[in-house]
Amino acid sequence: MSIDAAPESAETPKPSNFIRDIILQDLQNGKHGGRVHTRFPPEPNGYLHIGHAKSICLNFGLAQEFGGKCNLRFDDTNPSKEETEYVDSIIEDVRWLGFDWEDRLFYASDYFEQLHDWAVQLIRAGKAFVCDLTAEQVREYRGTPNEPGKESPYRNRSVEENLDLFARMRAGEFPDGSRTLRTKIDMASPNFNLRDPVMYRILHAEHHRTGNQWCIYPMYDYTHGESDSIEGITHSICTLEFEDHRPLYDWYVENLGIHHPQQIEFDRLNLTNTMLSKRKLLMLVQKGIVSGWNDPRMPTLSGMRRRGYSPEAIRQFCANIGVSKTNGIIEFSLLEYYLREDLNARAARVMAVVDPIKVIIDNYPEGETEQLEAVNHPDHPEMGNRLVPFSKTLYIERDDFREDPPKQYYRLSPGREVRLRYAYFITCQRVVKDPVTGEVLEIHCTYDPATRGGNAPDGRKVKSTIHWVSAEHALDMEARIYENLFLAEGGGDDDFLASLNPNSLVKMAGKIEPSVRTAPAGTRYQFERVGYFCIDPDSSPAGLVFNRTVALRDTWAKIDKAQKPKG
């Protein structure tokens, strides 16, 4: 019984935002001929994470809403950091999230020749020059926030000399870092981006697509606007840190006299206790702190997919977090809310015990087995029923028994009667303990045969219903219980490794009802009263492995914690 057996939870209408308002206004004014064309422009230097999902949903969502188009374009101008593996993963992840770029899969590297020609055009117009300053010298010449920069001594080379030098840069005559092509703008500008920014640098590196065809590579600022322009992008949506780059973006398309898309900046996603820096995520992978980019603890889309997140839940989250220019941090519980909302509506229910303790029904016949009927989803009768085996020896959750029940605890304890879900009422008679450690080893109970199926003919009530599995029939499983990778709210911004959560992964030896035996990896379930779980790719019939996607909300845990504030 897979999650897909249930209908999708409805996606509610998205709230508006300032970018949508701008587009609405542009449409009204007939700007861009009434077209809406966006793009999602990842650099293939890492895996996509939940922060990218916000951008993907925004760009593709806006295009969808206004009958426009959204391209997928790789911003691959730095061969030293980019790899095909990342390209492949990004394509897979955007698709998985549920978006389609049709035949519009592009690469900035597709435009290298055009970009080069435009650079020549700028040189001819006296607006670009080849500079022989070293990287350190360029930094010194750039000035500081308080003082203007100094002009490069090479700034006034003749057009002919610049043309010649640039051609030789391309031809590979010069070593890495020896020269750059720079735009001639204004070394006194208060905006550093306009202090004669570098357009091309020399990099004798193999590019994942163009191989060794080039040894000069264009910089982001020189590439991005033109790529947008070539593709006929109308609204170029990016994050806040590019606000200072907009004047340069505008400068290039204006001075080249080409189609001028409008750059609009919005706030990137921040999530509590979550680190969303590709650089640091890469470090976690390289240091082996996580098992890979798709470790279920990673905030990457591939990690979340493996963990059991549904694309619908992520989309719903992205649609509701809002888009603004405020630098904020979203509480992780909001993501979990949308996750649970989707999973609750769709995941088949099953009984599994994550931390088992043995229960023996003393008055139940030895060797007997009954098949008891359980519903697969309380809200979806069409998902059907299944039979769950019951016998004399069972496992229940260790946490569902207390020898000394605290106030408001109404699960199993000595002398108390509870219901075994879909089965019988049982009453705890006594416990067997380890004589040395005092640990409870077995709980002995009696059952009331008249309560078969879970209802008492005399109408008596029990305070609690607990889940169980039959010891003889249950399957062994490993339950991987995850918590946030980072303890610090900011995701450990500063010394992020110091903030690592030592309990981010705990493996439990659990037991699960046999109905899941043949389910494929990726199947999502609700373990009743415990949480949502998903079969991990590591799982096999010989060794079932489940990832806890998210726990169920747990009111009792709150009460319990409040009662003993030590925690």
Added chain:
RNA sequence: UGGGAGAUCGUUCAACGGUAGGACAGCAGACUCUGACUCUGCUUAUCGGGGUUCGAAUCCCUGUCUCCCAGCCA
């Protein structure tokens, strides 16, 4: 002590000169063969100071705080 941007419940988004509203979180109940789900109710906010106006979160002035920018990264 340059430039750019932003400040509204604990968090986040809205209100676009006319009753500060929603979501999450929290708290209290109801319901329940999942202490889940669902439902009901409640608490809590306009960064400070001046103006303009019948009326200001919104307009003006001023101050404060936060974020981003000195890669041949994106």
